[in-house]
Amino acid sequence: MQLQLISFILIMQCMEYIECQQHTSRHRQNKQIPVVRSGCQGGCLTCSDYNGCLSCKPRLFIFLERSGMRQMGVCMASCPNGFYGTRSPDRNTCTKCRPECDSCFNKNFCTRCRLGFYLHLGKCQESCPDDLVPNDTQRECVPKCPVECEACQTSETCLKCRAGMYLLTGKCHHDCPDEFEPNDKLMECSPQPVHCEVADWGEWSPCSWSGKTCGFKWGEEARTRKVLQFPSASGKPCPPISEKKDCVLKRRRCPGQGKKKKGERRVERRRGNKEKQGEVKRERRRERERGESAERDESESRNKTEQRRRRGQTKDPPEREAPAQ
Template identity: 35%
Template sequence: MHWRALSMVVSVMCEVMRMGVGALQKQTAQRDADDCRSCLECSRDNGCVRCPERLFLFLQRDGMSHHGTCLLTCPPGHFEQKGKDINRCLKCRSLDCEHCFSRDFCTKCKAGFQLYKGKCLSRCPSGTFPHHTDCLDHCLVAPLGEWSEWSVCQREGATCGYKWGRQSRTRGTSDNQTTSFCPLQAETQRCRMRKRCTPPKKGGKRKKGLGLKRERKRLRMLTLAAKGLSTNQTIAGGARLRRQ
């Protein structure tokens, strides 16, 4: 009786173990089938290896290996990188980053952190203030002053000689606390120029070398005139001597 009861217990335990192994194998097979459903290529040990064109391959550590899944969008803490052969989900470098545009540029931070210029900070830096989940510059909300007068219309450093040029004007903040570190706003516009440059008036500055050339020409003409007068006087005097 004792041996018979023991054999029955052992047989029941073996049956339970077989049922458990079968259920585990069935669950594993079902998981593999679910994981490989959206794959172009699938491995029994590593899941998806290659995904369709519009899906992203997400590798998740599973013990000592990685298990791949094809997803429509990447999970939090990862960003989408499209490649020539395959699209991947890559991890953000910062652990405080919930969504990122690239490995080092966050677009949304986890709770308790503020976003400032792609970084997740525990508190906003100087010159900024917290606004919802971001740090905003004081310059963005500071009141603006009046525009300055338009500058002289010019092109390539000249104020005439062209049909069209450019002119600009600027304005800063009207708050004395932000004027010292807030940059000036500037805008430019197209403007009409004087196509002809007005020559300098008489008595004004002349181009260098122009007066010297004219003076040399005047002296040359006087010299030629003097030579011509001397020749004529010599000829006239000889004629009088022959008559006498």
């Protein structure tokens, strides 16, 4: 009985050995031997079919991705989240950040923390210092804001106020101070608009044309006024501060002007004709405006008369007395 048991055990061990040898042989047959080649795609300088990129082109980082039991090399312009790039004369590689870092600049400086950690001075910590509080959205240690602040830069400088309050120079106010007005769109205290203020008109200048008060029939007069207060960006702009109007010059020869030559007299005669034509046109325009005004007045008068006539017709006629029997 014992001999049969020993024989059975030896047979089982032998079968296991044979199966193990067969499995090892098949694994060796299936295992691919890496073949290094050049002319690869995707930024690779050298690569193999089994391990992907083995080296990258200049300025690119090599990143090792796990694919089952293999590691595949990939060349990237920048390292993925959770890794940082290190450069050397021989090779640029992507190195994994510390476990508590979601992204980092190097192995000693985190830029964003994983869930449950808070960033402070490049370090990811489970709790913040005494003068700071954790912010779950930013995953950072932020200053303790005053009660009226919704967000702040420091413990004394607000960036955003709570509902119903207005921000002014880092402080929150229920009512804006004097010289400021509430801006309900931005929830800030904005400076009150400054409107333009101008002085009264000055005197009309002497009638002249091209700086001369003689030698012409028509000229211009001008007057100006000063700006007492320039407006702010939201204030009312300034009205015109200068204006001109036509005027009639006394027809006289300028002092020191000698007898005019024939060509000059011809030019002056043409100028005088143009002035006369302009004066005739202005007079006609004034007459047309007076006619239109008279027509309007006459039309209004006819309308009023017609309205009074219609009102008179709508009144009930007086009752007639019955004839005596």
